[in-house]
Amino acid sequence: MSTVAFIGLGIMGAPMAGHLLAAGHDVIGYNRSPAKVETHVARGGRAASSAADAVRAADVVITMVPDSPDVEDLALGEDGIYANAKPGTLHIDCSTIRPDVARRIAEAGAERGVRVVDAPVSGGEAGAIEGTLSIMVGGADDDVAAARPYLEAMGSTVVHVGPPGAGQTVKAANQLIVAGNIQLLAEALVFLEAHGVDTEAATRVLGGGLAGSAVLDRKAAGMRARTFAPGFRIDLHHKDLGIVTAAAREAGVAIPLGAHVAQLVGSLRAQGYGGLDHSALLLQVLQLSGRAEDEEPGRTES
Template identity: 45%
Template sequence: MDLKIGYIGLGIMGKSMARNILKAGFSLVIHNRSRQSVKELVSEGAFEANSPAEVAEQVDVIFTNLPDSPDVEMVALGDQGIIAGAHDGLIYIDNSTIKPATARMVGQHLAEKGVIMLDAPVSGGDIGAREGTLTIMVGGPVDAFHKVKPVLEAIGKTITHVGGLGDGQIAKAANQIMVAAQMVAMGELLIFAQQAGADPRKVIEAIRGGAAGCWTLDNKPPRLFAGNRQPGFKAYMQAKDLGIVMDTAREFGVSMPTTAVNTQLFNAMLQMGMRELDNSAVIGVIEKLSGTELSV
């Protein structure tokens, strides 16, 4: 079955993901506030729509990739939102990272118009988005998941149906707990090694093949050693995601002592003017606290 796809939200991640859907041979209708991203994709074969409602009217499956919960609520349920162009059988897939409760609320409202919603946040950063190797965590009806899986395979490599609507967001929140911990730990170990007299480059080489091995140590140190702290995944988005984690933890009475500290460190980045830098640039907070800088 040929599916016509819509994509709304063409930021660092969304533009690359939409492009990969287009490259996979799907007909693509797009909408975005920034004109440059729209022009690029239209030149590559996409079609432009003037509102989320106009996208929804034309497609079988509609994606969004937006900054935060209020943005998703507005685009999905607001004036000229997806709900205004809804039709029976439309599948809505949200690639944003938002509160699980928001995903469930939006899905309930759209269901009244015959729309099936899947929450499908992603992990893998700008590199994974460009290369089509993202990890995708999906919540929602399993039949809809199987129907759209060929589209998801255009943007991701590891695609997991986690459970019901909102469960994808729970998985993403868990992912961000680990990501934040790795970024902070990497910053600490690099400054620790340097100040204790070892070459941090050699330390990374020594430990990344052992029990400390992880995606962060495989990908981030070369950028930091080169003095590159540009995103990637922006610090203010990491801080936003940790806010979702902490809000959800409070909702369910879960103690998160380490994540609470990591949340403070990422919030400190924002206060120090580093909100647009990569999340690995949290090392800058460690540098400030230690009175030193990583040698490049």
């Protein structure tokens, strides 16, 4: 088994690291919040006091952090991965970042003898806990082959989609589809409620037809109950849709529906709901329909 440095033990990273522990790997965890590291140690992992400390003895480094600047700082900083990793180390970035940043990081890694794979994940907190994530992988053939055993410990669908950066491009498309599905599910639920239909029965039968989707299966019950504990926060989906719209503009591709949903997500975030699950798009449909409820769950200053 390998020594794996896992950096980023948040909602997604903690269970992902747990699956690597269960597979028998020696997992050294680092997170800016010490409490997350303590939980990792309680599960059988080891602790590091810094990212540099985590990677020095590692064969594989996995990063799962919020945004492109976070990955760049971790990879390229003076106390980061590439300055401290031993030659031949495999860096698997499971974060969701800009495709151009992923390509730049892969080039920088190659210059310093580090093999880099971009491997963003989809499936949310439930998929991370269950080990059923869908993982879209970009990188050189040999590097992806080396990364596959670690990825298969964390996900059930692992697909090599192309060269460095391709994984992030596919993840951007994934986030575009997911946001659109959640928005339409929110609209459908408000529509059904307005007509007095039993929404539990309605979503059950919709799920058995062409309207069925993973989004409906995983999100409808919480939306009906108005519970929006974050499996994937509005803040993060707002960031991801920024990646989509920028990449589409760069390629000269029109995404009219996606751009509109990106504005709706941005509006909800501006209202202070960034800490809620992305299924909270339902709240905005209620507002636009004049059916907003008195309670404002999870509202914070953005």
